[in-house]
Amino acid sequence: MCVVVVVLSMLVFGWLRSLPGGPVSAMLGERQTPERRAALEAALGLDQPLPVQYAKFMERAVHGNFGVSTKVLPGEDALDVFLSRLPATIELSFLAMLLAIALGIPLGYIAARRQGSYVDTGAVIFSLVGVAVPVFFTAFLLKYSFAVEWNLLPVSGRQSTGVDATRVTGMFVLDGILTREWDASWDALKHLILPSVALATIPFAVIFRITRASVLDVLDEDYVRTAEAKGLTSRVIRGRHVLRNAMLPVTTTIGLQVGGLLAGAVLTESVFSFRGVGDALATAFREKDYPVLQVLILAAAVIYVLVNLLVDIAYAVIDPRIRTR
Amino acid sequence: MSLRRNPATLTAAVLAAATLASCADSQRDDGDGDGGGGSDDGTFIFGAAGAPEMFDPFYATDGETFRVTRQMFEGLVGIKPGTAEVVPELATEWTPNDDGTEWTFTLRDDVTFHDGEAFNAEAVCYNFDRMFDQNEAGQTAGEYWGYVMGAFSNDAENSLYQGCEAAGEFEAVISISGPTSGFPTMLSLESLSMQSPKALEEGDANGIAAEGEGFSFPAYADAPVGTGPFTFGEYDEANGTITLARNDDYWGDAAQTSELVFRVIPDESTRRQELEAGSINGYDLPNPVDWAGLESDGNSVEVRDPFNILYLGLNPEANPALKDLNVRKALYHALNRDQLVSTQLPEGAAVATQFMPDTVSGYNTTIEPYAYDPDEAKRLLAEAGAEDLELTFAYPTEVSRPYMPDPEKIYEALRTDLEAVGITVNVKTASWNGGYLDNVTAGKYDAYILGWTGDYDSPFNFIGTFFGNLKENDFGTEAYPWGKTLADDLRAADAVVDDAERGAAFETLNQQIMDEYLPGLPISHSPPALVVGPGVDGVVPSPLTAEEFDTVTVGGE
Numbered sequence: 001m002c003v004v005v006v007v008l009s010m011l012v013f014g015w016l017r018s019l020p021g022g023p024v025s026a027m028l029g030e031r032q033t034p035e036r037r038a039a040l041e042a043a044l045g046l047d048q049p050l051p052v053q054y055a056k057f058m059e060r061a062v063h064g065n066f067g068v069s070t071k072v073l074p075g076e077d078a079l080d081v082f083l084s085r086l087p088a089t090i091e092l093s094f095l096a097m098l099l100a101i102a103l104g105i106p107l108g109y110i111a112a113r114r115q116g117s118y119v120d121t122g123a124v125i126f127s128l129v130g131v132a133v134p135v136f137f138t139a140f141l142l143k144y145s146f147a148v149e150w151n152l153l154p155v156s157g158r159q160s161t162g163v164d165a166t167r168v169t170g171m172f173v174l175d176g177i178l179t180r181e182w183d184a185s186w187d188a189l190k191h192l193i194l195p196s197v198a199l200a201t202i203p204f205a206v207i208f209r210i211t212r213a214s215v216l217d218v219l220d221e222d223y224v225r226t227a228e229a230k231g232l233t234s235r236v237i238r239g240r241h242v243l244r245n246a247m248l249p250v251t252t253t254i255g256l257q258v259g260g261l262l263a264g265a266v267l268t269e270s271v272f273s274f275r276g277v278g279d280a281l282a283t284a285f286r287e288k289d290y291p292v293l294q295v296l297i298l299a300a301a302v303i304y305v306l307v308n309l310l311v312d313i314a315y316a317v318i319d320p321r322i323r324t325r
Numbered sequence: 326m327s328l329r330r331n332p333a334t335l336t337a338a339v340l341a342a343a344t345l346a347s348c349a350d351s352q353r354d355d356g357d358g359d360g361g362g363g364s365d366d367g368t369f370i371f372g373a374a375g376a377p378e379m380f381d382p383f384y385a386t387d388g389e390t391f392r393v394t395r396q397m398f399e400g401l402v403g404i405k406p407g408t409a410e411v412v413p414e415l416a417t418e419w420t421p422n423d424d425g426t427e428w429t430f431t432l433r434d435d436v437t438f439h440d441g442e443a444f445n446a447e448a449v450c451y452n453f454d455r456m457f458d459q460n461e462a463g464q465t466a467g468e469y470w471g472y473v474m475g476a477f478s479n480d481a482e483n484s485l486y487q488g489c490e491a492a493g494e495f496e497a498v499i500s501i502s503g504p505t506s507g508f509p510t511m512l513s514l515e516s517l518s519m520q521s522p523k524a525l526e527e528g529d530a531n532g533i534a535a536e537g538e539g540f541s542f543p544a545y546a547d548a549p550v551g552t553g554p555f556t557f558g559e560y561d562e563a564n565g566t567i568t569l570a571r572n573d574d575y576w577g578d579a580a581q582t583s584e585l586v587f588r589v590i591p592d593e594s595t596r597r598q599e600l601e602a603g604s605i606n607g608y609d610l611p612n613p614v615d616w617a618g619l620e621s622d623g624n625s626v627e628v629r630d631p632f633n634i635l636y637l638g639l640n641p642e643a644n645p646a647l648k649d650l651n652v653r654k655a656l657y658h659a660l661n662r663d664q665l666v667s668t669q670l671p672e673g674a675a676v677a678t679q680f681m682p683d684t685v686s687g688y689n690t691t692i693e694p695y696a697y698d699p700d701e702a703k704r705l706l707a708e709a710g711a712e713d714l715e716l717t718f719a720y721p722t723e724v725s726r727p728y729m730p731d732p733e734k735i736y737e738a739l740r741t742d743l744e745a746v747g748i749t750v751n752v753k754t755a756s757w758n759g760g761y762l763d764n765v766t767a768g769k770y771d772a773y774i775l776g777w778t779g780d781y782d783s784p785f786n787f788i789g790t791f792f793g794n795l796k797e798n799d800f801g802t803e804a805y806p807w808g809k810t811l812a813d814d815l816r817a818a819d820a821v822v823d824d825a826e827r828g829a830a831f832e833t834l835n836q837q838i839m840d841e842y843l844p845g846l847p848i849s850h851s852p853p854a855l856v857v858g859p860g861v862d863g864v865v866p867s868p869l870t871a872e873e874f875d876t877v878t879v880g881g882e
């Protein structure tokens with residue numbers, strides 16, 4: 001993993017600095033002159049050769065100092081910016097994946113068992129729409145309908161103004177539960193519903209389709225026919241033979257989807273002004289906040305690798321054959 | 326019940342909670358509830374486009390930070406609401422000596438800072454010396470001081486500010502190196518506000534440091550102490566809200582609402598939706614195409630007087646054909662600016678006749694706008710031998726500014742006009758922070774659209790910024806034979822002590838710039854707006870986009 005992070009850090013560092021513009025432009029705006037640009041670049045060390053800048057960055061990074069934010073939260077340690085935004089994105093992603101899994105696996109299974117039925121056709125079309133429609137459009141549609149037109153849910157943000165809430169973990173719903181501030185928890189949950197539904201659409205569609213295809217494959221296996229011939233109850237066949245075997249590719253898919261949630265979170269959080277990692281990433285990119293961008297991209301990579309590691313472990317739990325290999 | 330970041334704000338926060346809850350509910354229910362009843366209560370919630378950078382205005386440079394700090398801090402001089410006119414604020418009067426280098430400020434004697442410290446001449450001098458005496462990082466981050474004063478204590482001889490002396494408890498004398506139209510008007514800048522010396526000291530306010538590619542700010546930047554009608558409550562970064570509480574010991578009229586909340590909502594359409602849902606009471610810069618719809622929904626669109634300029638910049642160093650005055654005049658005659666203003670800019674926008682709006686002193690009312698005359702444009706191009714003129718003409722993307730709500734549409738209108746007189750336009754574009762401004766500064770475009778919003782009422786803040794620095798300006802005036810003369814004349818006019826004489830000097834210069842020099846083409850002045858929901862009163866739109874919210878009432882109180 002260390003190799004992955006170091007190589008990626010070089011790529012990200014070089015890539016960011018190869019983009020036109022930069023933090024100095026964002027800081028000075030219309031007020032910039034060559035003289036002011038030069039002074040600011042010198043003060044921030046941006047006038048030095050790229051390898052020197054990178055060496056200084058790495059020297060600080062190994063001591064846990066990734067630099068301070070220039071625009072997202074000026075003056076704040078970039079790692080702290082990431083850590084302060086992470087709970088919001090964990091909360092959002094957790095609910096989105098919960099929705100995607102809770103709907104995707106059962107629907108996929110039912111669709112496979114009733115292949116060709118109206119339920120199957122309807123679910124397939126629904127999942128196709130989920131994959132095809134861009135997340136930001138789904139988010140706009142949901143917001144316009146449920147928040148603006150019908151006024152059922154909040155338009156944006158994480159908590160209503162005026163709700164007095166104690167912050168413990170930074171995950172507002174959980175914080176409300178831990179401190180028994182039920183109003184605050186309910187208010188935070190209402191703010192989570194639309195963004196999490198929007199974020200869940202693609203993972204749901206993918207999980208549904210993989211589950212359906214996997215169950216169809218397993219249903220064709222000899223051991224299922226043998227189980228049926230042995231007279232096992234359908235519950236045993238379903239649980240022990242079909243679902244368990246069908247879950248292997250689904251688990252991999254879930255892992256990949258969790259890793260890819262950040263991409264969707266950038267759009268979803270921006271549309272809903274939901275102050276998570278995705279929103280910080282969008283702001284940092286727009287304002288060329290290099291330190292924050294570097295930390296966020298590297299952290300996303302680490303999370304992706306870790307999630308895949310967890311998927312491998314989950315594989316072993318689901319399929320004991322893997323442990324013995 | 327709640328443990329906030331700052332224990333000092335606990336009481337205010339608890340008191341506020343009940344207020345907010347009732348207010349938020351009532352707004353959501355019917356949009357015109359009583360919001361808590363009378364001027365003793367109520368919360369004004371404003372949708373901000375971005376988060377404040379920090380809360381020490383001295384190091385701040387962006388409008389979203391100033392919007393918040395403006396409610397907590399005051400300067401020696403202020404701005405009359407709804408105008409750009411300078412009026413007394415913490416100083417009741419000021420008098421210059423004969424040569425305009427020593428200014429005696431008589432201070433109010435009934436002002437205390439939010440932490441209970443007395444406001445007096447010593448506090449004033451402490452503030453100025455603090456701003457003047459910055460370390461290397463502070464000199465770079467304290468951009469506004471550098472911009473208006475020219476230098477810091479390590480380069481004192483090049484600084485406009487020369488010193489401050491407490492001549493009495495409530496009399497401060499500020500020395501400057503020479504007279505300028507910007508002084509004392511520049512003291513109305515947010516960055517030059519008065520802050521509590523005790524809090525500055527305790528919070529190590531000057532302890533800024535360059536760290537990596539940014540600046541780390543001292544503790545004071547999170548705990549500001551001023552004299553204004555609101556005091557700092559808390560910044561809930563996780564939820565994107567900044568809460569200010571009414572200063573009950575304010576020397577002037579107390580704020581009408583007990584709380585002022587800024588909610589960070591970067592997306593403009595989301596801000597509008599939040600206003601429609603009643604969860605905010607107002608927001609800035611509504612899209613001009615939404616103005617009518619917002620009004621018809623019962624909201625009030627408050628249009629500011631324009632205090633900006635949109636211009637078409639020209640760079641003779643990038644394209645030598647532009648050195649010919651006839652070519653530049655031809656370009657100007659080719660532009661149908663009346664049509665542009667009526668079709669692409671909001672109601673209230675005006676065609677520019679010079680590089681400053683009519684609200685700035687030194688504006689010349691006798692200058693006639695260049696007429697839209699394509700035939701004259703063609704004739705002038707032919708006379709200059711530039712019938713085959715080719716221009717690299719650029720516009721920025723991913724940005725909306727008060728003077729150009731939609732750069733692409735403005736650009737398209739201008740490009741069409743230029744092509745209509747036979748000019749070949751090579752379209753260039755880049756994102757605002759992704760190279761556009763860099764390229765303009767580096768002189769990579771022959772022509773470009775850009776603009777400026779004034780900081781305060783000073784002609785030099787407009788045309789001095791554009792052409793006063795011969796070596797460094799986006800118009801490349803150094804390439805013209807008159808470039809140095811213009812820069813010298815501008816500085817000379819700025820140094821005239823008498824207001825009337827100085828105004829006349831700038832009027833003459835404006836005439837010369839438009840008739841003889843024409844270094845760029847002033848296009849228009851656009852009125853930015855802000856919008857407030859039903860039941861909100863007391864918002865006074867400021868040409869400087871410097872609204873103070875202490876007069877605002879919510880829910881028809």
